[in-house]
Structure formats: C-alpha cells, structure tokens
Amino acid sequence: MDNPATEQDGYYAAERCDLSEFASLVARQLTSAEVPHADAIEKNIPVYNVPALADRLAEANARRALMAEWARILSSGAGVFVLKQALPDHGVIDEATAVYEQIIARESADGAEGADHFAAAGSNDRIWNSLQKLCIAAPYTFIRYFASPAIDAAAEAWLGPNYQITAQVNLVHPGGKAQQAHRDYHLGFQTAEVSATYPAHVHDLSPLMTLQGGIAHCDMPIESGTTKLLPYSQLYRPGYAAWRREDFRAHFEAYCLQLPLDKGDAIFFNPALLHAAGENRSADVHRMVNLLQVSSAFGRAMESVDRLNMCKALYHPLRAAWNAGWLSDAELNAVIAAAAEGYSFPTNLDRDPPTGGLAPETQAALLKASVVSQISEDDLIVRLDGQAARRRP
Numbered sequence: 001m002d003n004p005a006t007e008q009d010g011y012y013a014a015e016r017c018d019l020s021e022f023a024s025l026v027a028r029q030l031t032s033a034e035v036p037h038a039d040a041i042e043k044n045i046p047v048y049n050v051p052a053l054a055d056r057l058a059e060a061n062a063r064r065a066l067m068a069e070w071a072r073i074l075s076s077g078a079g080v081f082v083l084k085q086a087l088p089d090h091g092v093i094d095e096a097t098a099v100y101e102q103i104i105a106r107e108s109a110d111g112a113e114g115a116d117h118f119a120a121a122g123s124n125d126r127i128w129n130s131l132q133k134l135c136i137a138a139p140y141t142f143i144r145y146f147a148s149p150a151i152d153a154a155a156e157a158w159l160g161p162n163y164q165i166t167a168q169v170n171l172v173h174p175g176g177k178a179q180q181a182h183r184d185y186h187l188g189f190q191t192a193e194v195s196a197t198y199p200a201h202v203h204d205l206s207p208l209m210t211l212q213g214g215i216a217h218c219d220m221p222i223e224s225g226t227t228k229l230l231p232y233s234q235l236y237r238p239g240y241a242a243w244r245r246e247d248f249r250a251h252f253e254a255y256c257l258q259l260p261l262d263k264g265d266a267i268f269f270n271p272a273l274l275h276a277a278g279e280n281r282s283a284d285v286h287r288m289v290n291l292l293q294v295s296s297a298f299g300r301a302m303e304s305v306d307r308l309n310m311c312k313a314l315y316h317p318l319r320a321a322w323n324a325g326w327l328s329d330a331e332l333n334a335v336i337a338a339a340a341e342g343y344s345f346p347t348n349l350d351r352d353p354p355t356g357g358l359a360p361e362t363q364a365a366l367l368k369a370s371v372v373s374q375i376s377e378d379d380l381i382v383r384l385d386g387q388a389a390r391r392r393p
C-alpha cells in the first residue's frame, strides 16, 4: 500500500502526487458480481431498489450481508451507491420541504447570509443544521422522515452503530454554478497547508470517520446539476493533497459521471470520493437536497474538559511567560495544544460561519494570536466567550 513516490517520511505533498496513478485507479470498471444485491449498475455506480430490500433489511443476517457489500463499495469499490426510494413516502418529503422553505424564508428575512464552503453567494440557499431545525419545528415530520431502515443501515455499514447524524439543506436554483471537485469532511474542510500537517496515515483515517450522503427532495434530471462523481477516486491515498491541482481537477471534469435522481432517492459516498455539485442548467428545477453527514461514534474524547475555563486561567501567566521569554514558540504551541480546543468542529455554522476559509477559527488559534499580540485579559475573555457562544448548538 505504501507509495514512496507520494508518501515521503510519512507525509503527502501535492507536488509528489502522480496523475497517471490516479487515472489508472479511476479507470476501473465495476462488475455485477461485486454487487450481487444491486438492482443495476449505472455509469459504474451500483443502484439499489430499497422497497425490494425491505425483507432483507428486516432480517439480521441478511442485513449484515448487505451492509458488508455497501462497506466494500465504499472502501475498495466504486466509493458511491444510490438507494432508490430510500424514502418512499413522498408526502413526508414534501412536508419537510415546506418546513425547510419556511426556514429559508425566515433566515433570509433575518439577514442570514448562509456562508457556504463551496458555493457563490446568491445561487443557492443553505440551511445549516437542518436536522435540529426540522426536529424542533415539526417533530412528527422528523419521526416519519428519519424512520428509514435503509438510511440507518447505510450509516451503520460504514461507521458501525451509535453513529451521529448531522444534516444541511442545499437548495440550488436554476443558474446555480457548479462546484469545483473536492473531497469532504474532515480533511477536505482544511486548507492545503493544514491538511499537509496531518501525517499520511491520518489521511487514511479521515474518510473512515464520516459518511457523506444526500436525500433528493424533488425529481432531479442531470441538467439540474446532480452531483458529479468520480467512482474509485477515494482509492487514491494522497487525494487530499492532490485535489486542488489543476491536472487532477481537469481529469475529474473529463471523467466524472452524473446520475438523475428521483424524489426520495438517497445517495451515499465515501467522503474521500472526488465530487462536485453540477451546474443547474434547468429552467425550473429548484434542486433541494438534504445533505447527510454521519459521523463515527468514536470521534470524541473519553473525558469532557472545560477548555474555555482552562484558557481563561492560563492566559495571564501564559502571556507573562511569553513576554519574559521563558517560553519558546515551540513550547508555547505545546502548552496551547494541551489546553485549548484545536479543532473548529463541531460548531454552529449559522453563528460561526467559515468566513475566509473552510473552517472557523479554533480556540487554540485565538489563544495563540492573543498571547502573541498581547491583548488584555478582559479582551481575551470577551473573545473566548464570544467564540464559545457562537459554537453553541
């Protein structure tokens, strides 16, 4: 598995990525023998007919065999599969759509800009944390919407039990532009510089921590801009270092595939799969997808730690030590890494949007900048409390 051409000393770098190696991976062809439970293979993507799988999903051993097949697709296969009619009750989808449209109208009236990671402002509407908002606004709709054994099995197939669902609505209007090819959370949401600081084995870990999915809220012909996908691209291990390179993006655009989706269909893919929302060239399809991002139960520490209060307690002595030259930069970084929260997520993306990058400022970055710039303790407390308040659910 090691690839000395790209992984030197345990790290990946964009300039060492090899397009020909990537091209040979994504040229693979899926065979029906690899996906015996699939209803069809369309454009190298396995498609499952969920109503026909109902009995299988209800029986423990058969369900496990199906989940093993889905896990193989995500890890070593095409990297993506479609569940036709995962939500066969279109009435409940329409109810949820109506709730989401009200939320969009209310949030835009309130002046929310809905800063979006990958889209230009104005071409789409985004609801952050559509999971909680639907649950609070319409609990009966929420119950019927998420009572989906197929979606439960898809999440469990990749992450095991006790997963954590989050969701975001993306509504792309006619004229909405295409995204650029990218990978998703975790490493896909970091800058190239930050991504390069994580060792190669963590690049392998990142896609195991989440499952990316989406539920179609309307019929979506290809011209409405369904997601462009490049099957097997998750197999390219240095892909988080490669995806911003122009030659990799060009290869993606040359070989990516799009499938039409019907209302109630769901799609799931490995978050390391290269993908991009397509351009909405339709005249009248307002493409609404509820994006599901499902996280591993394991993405948490064993103890809950009050890092906010630790930062406040440390600031005065830390600043004094820095001022007096008792701490080197490396030592200051080590203290901050031990005390402060070093990751941007989870956060409340309505209040804490990723302006100026893909990820909001971390507590550790705020503390470091405050020490170095010598702001007052009172100002530091205001900034830390403000950040903590923005991150609250």
Ligand SMILES: [Fe+2]
Pocket (backbone or CB within 6 Å): 182, 183, 184, 275
């Ligand atoms: Fe994405």
